């Protein structure tokens with residue numbers, strides 16, 4: 331049975347998949363067996379034959395040279411909206427027993443399973459007359475610790491600290507932050523300092539736009555998985 335690490339972010343489009351691709355590539359390049367799991371993807375690309383493509387998984391597999399069988403996405407929805415709404419539109423509600431089975435099977439097949447969330451930590455996955463499930467509930471059910479992807483620029487102090495405080499309130503361990511779209515300079519350096527002071531967690535790496543490698547040692551990265 332492998333170890334897992336949950337990648338969440340301060341919101342959608344923040345760079346979770348981009349950074350996850352670099353994370354998994356770092357593990358693979360270090361000779362470690364790595365895998366990728368996502369419970370629900372919405373806003374899927376549609377193939378010529380109408381198949382809904384798991385774009386995030388395909389990106390990570392391409393960047394990290396993972397075999398298709400080392401990536402799993404339990405639910406792929408068409409509409410680029412919150413997964414709970416995409417599921418309502420398609421009348422395909424998530425079954426969290428299936429999600430847990432898929433997650434455990436993926437974890438069984440590898441040493442280091444990287445689990446990408448949807449949107450930010452408050453992302454409804456199912457919201458109907460039978461069940462109300464938000465992403466943080468799922469992270470707790472799967473026993474995950476979190477790494478938060480945050481933008482390096484203006485506004486990140488608020489977003490990163492609020493995300494950290496929510497994780498703490500729900501009892502989800504925070505392993506640290508990765509800043510994305512890093513440009514350096516006085517303000518972004520201060521953002522690192524302020525986020526570390528206000529959350530007590532480290533900014534473990536700063537990823538520049540277009541980065542091809544994660545600026546972090548493989549052993550330090552692997553140590554984050556539990």
Ligand SMILES: Nc1ncnc2c1ncn2[C@@H]1O[C@H](COP(=O)(O)OP(=O)(O)OP(=O)(O)O)[C@@H](O)[C@H]1O
Pocket residue numbers: 339341342343344345346347348349386447448449450510511537538539540541
């Ligand atoms: N450091 C980066 N360098 C270049 N492009 C980036 C970088 N980070 C993000 N992007 C691009 O920005 C867009 C959004 O990033 P990404 O898909 O990783 O976001 P996300 O947080 O995974 O979104 P979602 O919530 O939909 O899963 C993508 O086109 C991605 O390729």
Ligand SMILES: C[C@H](N)[C@H](N)CCCCCC(=O)O
Pocket residue numbers: 342343371372373409410411412413448449450452453454
């Ligand atoms: C469609 C998008 N790319 C993501 N897959 C889902 C984002 C959900 C965001 C929910 C919200 O915070 O409003």
Ligand SMILES: [Mg+2]
Pocket residue numbers: 346347348386446
């Ligand atoms: Mg993504």
